[in-house]
Amino acid sequence: QVQLVESGGGLVQAGGSLRLSCVVSGGTSSSYYYAVGWxxxxxxxxxxxxxxxxxxxxxxxxxxxxxxxxxxxIDKNTVYLQMNSLKPEDTAVYYCAATPSxxxxxxxxxxxxxxxxxxxxxxTVSS
Numbered sequence: 001q002v003q004l005v006e007s008g009g010g011l012v013q014a015g016g017s018l019r020l021s022c023v024v025s026g027g028t029s030s031s032y033y034y035a036v037g038w039x040x041x042x043x044x045x046x047x048x049x050x051x052x053x054x055x056x057x058x059x060x061x062x063x064x065x066x067x068x069x070x071x072x073x074i075d076k077n078t079v080y081l082q083m084n085s086l087k088p089e090d091t092a093v094y095y096c097a098a099t100p101s102x103x104x105x106x107x108x109x110x111x112x113x114x115x116x117x118x119x120x121x122x123x124t125v126s127s
Contacts, residue, residue: 002027002034002116004096009121012086016125020081022096022118034116035099036079037108038070040092040123047095051081052108054101059108064090086125093120 008020024034037052051070052059058070069082079096097114107113 002098004098004116004118006094006096006118006121009094009123011124011126014086014088014125014127016086017082017084018086018123020083020094020096020121020123022079022081024077024079024098033074035102035108036070036072037097037114038079038081038094039097039111040090040094041120042092047111049109049111050094053079054108083123086123088125088127091123091125093122095120 002024003026004022004024006020006022008018010018012018035052035054038050039047040050041047049061050064051061051068053070053072060068067083067085071080083090096118098116099114102108102113
């Protein structure tokens, strides 16, 4: 069973930076190459797409493009989300997700495309 554990959340002032980490464990060695994504959710709202990585293809929500960067360290089986120039509206619980592969061109956008999820990490950006 594949497990994902996020870390790196916290409280930061607007304009600051945080780096989230997601360690992928369990499953087979093929899980090292799973497509991965980051989503975020605030109270009363649906979980929304933030960024995804599938092999060398990277995808970003318009709201974070140019500020956030998704990357992966295969040796450490860890996915990162570097978040710069943070804004109060970035405040949310951030979730890491993984799936063996995407079947459609825009699957990365949908929560239903991912088989495995982490428990989430809180990011709070103060103004």
